Amino acid sequence: MTNMGKCMQGYLDEQFMELEELQDDANPNFVEEVSALYFKDSARLINNIDQALERGSFDFNRLDSYMHQFKGSSTSIGASKVKAECTTFREYCRAGNAEGCLRTFQQLKKEHSTLRKKLEHYFQARQ
């Protein structure tokens, strides 16, 4: 990951590099645009999941469905740590483990927030 350096290691996988390969002079901001879409989408999903968890009654099917979407878009942008937390969360859903879900979700939000900051710096540095 020659462009990104050490700070991105672990947070973004080769899929992010694939996205960068798709940029050209006519579409120089493609990755930034995809990133913006990702954070818009994921903010909505985080909000939905927060609300669902706050209600207390754990609808594991619904939660799993949200996480499936979250995992999907995280995969498409190459957000490897967030994706890993999504997988763990889904495993807890399938096991009907509410506490596991809650714990994992806190961790997921942390990784997501860290990634967001790193990408903000990354795109600013490109200007």
Place this chain on the structure above:
Amino acid sequence: MAEVLLPRKMEIPNDPSKFGSPDLLHVLAVDDSHVDRKFIERLLRVSSCKVTVVDSATRALQYLGLGVEEKSVGFQDLKVNLIMTDYSMPGMTGYELLKKIKESSAFRQVPVVIMSSENILPRIDRCLEEGAEDFLLKPVKLSDVERLRDSLMKVEDLSFTKSTQKRELETENAYPVHSQLKRAKI
């Protein structure tokens, strides 16, 4: 990982229709994820395809004129060379969309490719049995799209070099920006 070779010397058309070439493949992409729609659209444009993207199977059927109120007028001219659809979508799934397309006389010949983030063998089998051209695991690679494009170009008897030369001629002769696409009755 296979090396991704980009055609850096060739123009990557942002709006293929501007070149007025009827030889570009028209792909209809269906995905409920906004991120994935943007991604697949870019992959297809980089591969020199004309792209239409919709966010649901229902909208895909409407676009093809196979919606609830089927209109026979105006859709004979619609030429779609390939349909790429996500499997898991709310409402109608990609699998159900595949079935509807294969049931239609107008579009059953159009190859349908299913995309999914989940590598579930019975799912893959079911799709292929229903007539899917291919099943791609997400994230879709540029090489996947190029492979599909190449095999379809052969089938449709299209030549990319032919259309590139034609584009060069057209720009020299100052053809109108929006040429008529070749109208083919399906």
